[in-house]
Amino acid sequence: MSELIRLESIVKRFDDTVVLNGIDLSVAENEFVTLLGPSGCGKTTTLRIIGGFEKPDEGRVFFDGKDITDMPANQRHINTVFQNYALFPHMNVGENIAFSMRVRNKPEQYIKDKIKYALKLVNLDGFENRRIDQLSGGQQQRIAMARAIVNEPRVLLLDEPLGALDLKLRQEMQYELVRLKKELGITFLYITHDQEEALTMSDKVVVMNEGYIQQEGTPEQIYDEPVNAFVADFIGDSNILDGQMIAERVVRIDGVDYPCIDGTEQGFPPGRPVDVVIRPEDIDIMPYGQGQFNGTIISKLFIGVHYEMLVQSENGEIEWLLQNYDQHDVGEKIGMKVDPENIQIMHKPKSEAESARELDL
Amino acid sequence: MKKIFGRIYILIIMLFLYLPILTLIVLSFNEAKSMSVWTGFSLRWYQELFHSKIMMGAIANTFSIAILAALIATIVGTMAVLGMAAMKQRTENVLMAFNNIPMLNADIVTGIALMLFFLMIHWPRGYMTILFSHATFCIPYVILSVKPRMNKNTDRLFEAALDLGASEKYAFRKIVLPELKPGIMSGFLLSFTMSVDDFIITYFTRGAGINTISTLIYSEVKIGIRPSLFALSTIIFVVALVVLITVNLRQSRADRAV
Numbered sequence: 001m002s003e004l005i006r007l008e009s010i011v012k013r014f015d016d017t018v019v020l021n022g023i024d025l026s027v028a029e030n031e032f033v034t035l036l037g038p039s040g041c042g043k044t045t046t047l048r049i050i051g052g053f054e055k056p057d058e059g060r061v062f063f064d065g066k067d068i069t070d071m072p073a074n075q076r077h078i079n080t081v082f083q084n085y086a087l088f089p090h091m092n093v094g095e096n097i098a099f100s101m102r103v104r105n106k107p108e109q110y111i112k113d114k115i116k117y118a119l120k121l122v123n124l125d126g127f128e129n130r131r132i133d134q135l136s137g138g139q140q141q142r143i144a145m146a147r148a149i150v151n152e153p154r155v156l157l158l159d160e161p162l163g164a165l166d167l168k169l170r171q172e173m174q175y176e177l178v179r180l181k182k183e184l185g186i187t188f189l190y191i192t193h194d195q196e197e198a199l200t201m202s203d204k205v206v207v208m209n210e211g212y213i214q215q216e217g218t219p220e221q222i223y224d225e226p227v228n229a230f231v232a233d234f235i236g237d238s239n240i241l242d243g244q245m246i247a248e249r250v251v252r253i254d255g256v257d258y259p260c261i262d263g264t265e266q267g268f269p270p271g272r273p274v275d276v277v278i279r280p281e282d283i284d285i286m287p288y289g290q291g292q293f294n295g296t297i298i299s300k301l302f303i304g305v306h307y308e309m310l311v312q313s314e315n316g317e318i319e320w321l322l323q324n325y326d327q328h329d330v331g332e333k334i335g336m337k338v339d340p341e342n343i344q345i346m347h348k349p350k351s352e353a354e355s356a357r358e359l360d361l
Numbered sequence: 362m363k364k365i366f367g368r369i370y371i372l373i374i375m376l377f378l379y380l381p382i383l384t385l386i387v388l389s390f391n392e393a394k395s396m397s398v399w400t401g402f403s404l405r406w407y408q409e410l411f412h413s414k415i416m417m418g419a420i421a422n423t424f425s426i427a428i429l430a431a432l433i434a435t436i437v438g439t440m441a442v443l444g445m446a447a448m449k450q451r452t453e454n455v456l457m458a459f460n461n462i463p464m465l466n467a468d469i470v471t472g473i474a475l476m477l478f479f480l481m482i483h484w485p486r487g488y489m490t491i492l493f494s495h496a497t498f499c500i501p502y503v504i505l506s507v508k509p510r511m512n513k514n515t516d517r518l519f520e521a522a523l524d525l526g527a528s529e530k531y532a533f534r535k536i537v538l539p540e541l542k543p544g545i546m547s548g549f550l551l552s553f554t555m556s557v558d559d560f561i562i563t564y565f566t567r568g569a570g571i572n573t574i575s576t577l578i579y580s581e582v583k584i585g586i587r588p589s590l591f592a593l594s595t596i597i598f599v600v601a602l603v604v605l606i607t608v609n610l611r612q613s614r615a616d617r618a619v
Contacts, residue, residue: 074527075526080521082520086520088518099535103528151526
């Protein structure tokens with residue numbers, strides 16, 4: 001896959017606050033890339049820079065190998081589905097979809113055919129003459145998609161397009177979006193703060209926080225091998241624990257030694273303090289005394305498919321979060337075990353002094 | 362019992378509001394010049410009105426000034442709103458505070474201030490000074506009615522239009538202007554009625570030989586008011602009534618169509 005969009009050390013400040021702190025990003029042709037992060041992490045600003053609505057203070061934006069940093073939005077081969085759709089309220093559905101073609105003085109017959117095609121694509125045949133305020137949220141979302149794609153952009157930017165929809169509709173639209181992307185064969189750059197959306201739809205997930213990219217990778221990599229506590233915490237439920245490497249491929253957590261698969265080669269030599277992530281579904285429940293450690297169940301919640309339990313460890317202060325299909329009662333004493341490949345070792349976040357020292361080098 | 366009381370209450374209010382106007386309308390058709398004795402139906406005061414050069418001149422002045430002043434105020438006010446939208450929030454707030462002061466200011470102060478200003482710059486008072494003054498005091502109202510339409514949503518629609526390939530000019534004409542239109546229309550109508558209504562500011566900024574309806578009536582009061590003015594007032598009232606009814610009818614029909 002060839003590279004379509006490249007951001008090179010993008011820095012953006014609003015007044016005195018730094019919103020983007022040197023963003024490097026590469027999006028390949030035909031890829032579904034999701035920028036994921038909490039509000040204020042800089043994901044929307046990144047999208048607006050690619051769309052041409054903001055100018056970066058430093059860094060360059062490349063599109064298909066050409067520098068488009070200074071190109072105005074209306075000349076970029078990029079279209080956007082905006083967060084609140086931004087449909088033109090004084091125009092009907094057909095006129096909204098026709099807008100980009102009327103701008104380019106396309107013949108009326110061509111426009112008519114295109115509107116038909118676009119409406120069919122988003123499953124809203126025959127909606128040409130509806131007024132915008134007659135549409136439901138989900139329908140508005142589809143019209144916004146139709147309007148953005150008739151121009152045949154090479155990249156579609158989607159700014160939290162499902163944020164205003166209810167849960168059921170959101171899940172339906174996720175399938176719809178993946179189908180649309182396949183049919184159109186174009187690149188999608190998607191923004192969301194919803195980790196589930198990011199994991200289900202994307203080829204690549206880019207986790208952002210406080211103007212930095214924290215981690216980039218496939219949904220599986222992001223979920224199974226988070227590089228730091230922020231990513232682990234943001235993606236799914238997890239136990240994030242303090243630990244220390246005490247021997248080659250052995251980590252001590254809460255007074256118990258666990259074999260793991262990371263060692264000096266991965267940058268975790270014996271003696272180093274680390275953060276450890278253990279997903280709640282990766283902790284196996286055993287009869288009392290037969291696991292690696294013991295605890296008492298202090299609370300239990302039924303969440304549809306599985307039970308979620310909090311377990312107070314016998315060794316120390318730690319409360320473990322467990323997910324299990326089997327039912328156990330509150331107050332029950334259990335043993336627990338974690339397989340070495342399910343123990344994800346991460347570097348401790350650097351203190352400011354450490355990062356400063358590293359920059360000097 | 363409660364119902365009857367309510368009806369009587371509303372009737373009294375209606376009488377208070379409309380009885381004076383009704384009296385005026387009836388007297389405009391009175392044959393005699395008397396303001397108290399009914400002598401018979403006649404249209405002579407309407408005839409006198411349409412033949413009086415002074416009155417017709419005042420009517421022409423009133424409405425031409427109102428239309429021109431409203432036009433100028435609408436254009437200047439709308440441009441001001443567009444300019445303010447591009448400013449920082451703090452500057453914008455300060456400007457809006459300045460915008461609100463003239464509306465709270467007493468008309469008489471505004472009138473005298475404008476008169477002194479014209480005297481100082483030696484601008485002979487007449488039609489143009491009235492027009493200038495009216496446009497001036499209407500601008501804040503236009504800004505106030507257009508401003509709420511120019512919001513975050515309008516910005517977003519503008520960006521969406523650019524995103525779809527429109528030039529800034531095209532996006533402004535096709536997207537922003539239609540969004541602002543209701544505000545612009547109500548700003549224009551507000552300015553028009555305020556200008557027609559105004560007496561005090563007109564009184565201070567007009568020159569010797571020029572009158573609008575309000576200043577004409579005022580000067581006639583001193584020498585004895587003529588029933589042809591009742592005729593004029595009746596016509597203005599009926600025109601306003603007809604306009605109001607048609608607008609409301611169209612509105613309710615449009616609402617039903619939804």
